[in-house]
Amino acid sequence: LAAEEGFDVDGFDAADGEEHVRLPVLAVVGRPNVGKSTLVNRIIGRREAVVEDKPGVTRDRVTYEASWNGRRFKVVDTGGWEIDVLGIDAMVAAQAELGIEQADAVMFVVDATVGATDTDEALIKLIRRAGKPTVLCANKVDGPSTEAEAAYLWSLGLGEPYPVSALHGRGSGDLLDAVMDALPEAPPQTFGDAAPGGPRRVALIGRPNVGKSSLLNKVAGEERVVVNELAGTTRDPVDEMIELGGKTWKFVDTAGIRRRVHLTAGADFYASLRTSAALEKAEVAVVLIDASETLAEQDTRIISMAVEAGRAVVIAYNKWDQLDEERRYYLEREIERDLVQVQWAPRVNVSAKTGRHMEKLVPAIETALEGWETRIPTARLNAFLGELVAAHPHPIRGGKQPRILFGTQAGTRPPRFVLFASGFLEAGYRRFIERRLREEFGFVGTPISISVRVRE
Ligand code: GDP
Ligand code: GDP
Numbered sequence: 213l214a215a216e217e218g219f220d221v222d223g224f225d226a227a228d229g230e231e232h233v234r235l236p237v238l239a240v241v242g243r244p245n246v247g248k249s250t251l252v253n254r255i256i257g258r259r260e261a262v263v264e265d266k267p268g269v270t271r272d273r274v275t276y277e278a279s280w281n282g283r284r285f286k287v288v289d290t291g292g293w294e295i296d297v298l299g300i301d302a303m304v305a306a307q308a309e310l311g312i313e314q315a316d317a318v319m320f321v322v323d324a325t326v327g328a329t330d331t332d333e334a335l336i337k338l339i340r341r342a343g344k345p346t347v348l349c350a351n352k353v354d355g356p357s358t359e360a361e362a363a364y365l366w367s368l369g370l371g372e373p374y375p376v377s378a379l380h381g382r383g384s385g386d387l388l389d390a391v392m393d394a395l396p397e398a399p400p401q402t403f404g405d406a407a408p409g410g411p412r413r414v415a416l417i418g419r420p421n422v423g424k425s426s427l428l429n430k431v432a433g434e435e436r437v438v439v440n441e442l443a444g445t446t447r448d449p450v451d452e453m454i455e456l457g458g459k460t461w462k463f464v465d466t467a468g469i470r471r472r473v474h475l476t477a478g479a480d481f482y483a484s485l486r487t488s489a490a491l492e493k494a495e496v497a498v499v500l501i502d503a504s505e506t507l508a509e510q511d512t513r514i515i516s517m518a519v520e521a522g523r524a525v526v527i528a529y530n531k532w533d534q535l536d537e538e539r540r541y542y543l544e545r546e547i548e549r550d551l552v553q554v555q556w557a558p559r560v561n562v563s564a565k566t567g568r569h570m571e572k573l574v575p576a577i578e579t580a581l582e583g584w585e586t587r588i589p590t591a592r593l594n595a596f597l598g599e600l601v602a603a604h605p606h607p608i609r610g611g612k613q614p615r616i617l618f619g620t621q622a623g624t625r626p627p628r629f630v631l632f633a634s635g636f637l638e639a640g641y642r643r644f645i646e647r648r649l650r651e652e653f654g655f656v657g658t659p660i661s662i663s664v665r666v667r668e
Contacts, residue, residue: 419508456574
């Protein structure tokens with residue numbers, strides 16, 4: 213059983229060979245000290261999750277793998293919280309909310325010896341809103357004398373309370389049976405987000421004639437003949453394994469690159485569909501641009517497609533052999549003007565014809581993938597946000613000053629952040645935060661998303 217660091221419930225596992233299976237995900241939710249970590253330890257069968265008597269331990273949500281009766285699943289301990297001047301409830305709710313959203317089923321843990329508190333009621337509202345299958349765990353029922361306490365929890369409206377002693381193991385079998393009923397056998401698979409393992413998947417995209425097939429031939433090391441080139445026939449997209457920089461890479465959908473697209477009506481539309489399909493399958497996009505020509509609107513549109521698909525991005529300026537001093541000058545101006553939104557993308561200046569700088573392609577792709585998979589621990593992120601907000605508070609609007617209460621990275625590939633704030637954060641301020649996040653943590657070659665949730 214392998215524990216993952218941090219929290220990224222894409223829930224994918226590299227199974228044997230190339231198969232990627234998404235395991236169902238159970239989020240364990242409850243206020244501090246009800247015994248979530250103890251319970252998670254019980255479920256995964258070892259003592260690993262941090263158990264502390266008092267609230268205030270800063271730790272991240274953690275994902276573990278577990279199995280019961282031969283079925284594998286993932287358990288997310290949403291126990292991370294931080295004491296904040298505005299109260300612990302907001303933080304608990306924030307972690308729980310994200311955990312619930314990304315889970316297939318929820319285990320709600322209540323301390324039966326205490327009963328339901330206001331915080332419990334708030335969490336129940338969140339769970340109801342998410343509409344996920346829920347199992348109610350009445351914890352700390354160490355013996356028959358506390359069983360009656362558990363029965364009171366029927367009143368929460370979450371169905372049968374399962375009396376459990378996480379500490380001693382009492383009742384945990386019945387609880388896990390109920391969890392198995394709540395979890396789907398086969399959770400929905402998300403193709404483009406399959407886990408790392410196996411060759412990294414690269415989409416080589418760009419408008420017609422920028423040099424995609426020339427580049428592909430160059431990196432594949434030989435001229436290849438396009439077969440089955442009958443007009444009007446469509447073939448399934450074909451992926452190609454290519455050795456580069458000592459590693460194997462999967463260039464996806466290369467049939468679409470190698471087949472000559474004739475400029476007939478609708479060709480643009482099909483080119484765009486093909487780009488989407490390649491992006492869907494890829495982890496990183498190499499966007500090829502013809503540097504010898506003025507940047508076209510189609511170039512920026514293709515870059516936007518890659519960014520919106522949430523892929524790592526490398527921009528390769530091709531036909532560098534054709535550039536003179538003057539074109540180079542104008543190219544830089546065009547990039548400054550039209551590509552500011554992807555300043556973070558690594559850039560390589562290549563020539564598919566002469567082979568110039570081909571060796572720079574792989575390091576650029578690797579840098580972009582690294583940024584794409586970067587995870588910032590919650591404690592570190594909040595230390596950073598705390599300093600940032602203290603030095604540069606949000607401007608006062610209508611007599612009020614929105615404050616960032618807490619932030620967390622909800623996922624990677626690409627990095628996704630959620631900020632909980634006391635009021636609406638203006639677009640300019642969000643851009644400022646993104647810029648500072650990039651300065652602090654890198655994120656070279658990856659789009660990042662920041663969403664803000666307002667808490668009263
Ligand atoms: P969390 O904050 O919800 O993750 O709670 P912890 O797992 O850290 O547990 C908080 C405290 O409750 C610890 O002192 C545990 O030993 C204790 N605890 C957890 N489960 C039980 C239980 O079933 N019975 C009793 N008596 N104590 C428990
Ligand atoms: P695709 O439509 O994007 O696959 O583009 P192709 O690979 O078919 O290339 C279009 C044209 O540009 C062909 O005539 C290529 O020979 C030419 N070309 C591609 N790369 C380069 C390059 O680096 N330098 C020069 N001078 N020509 C290139």
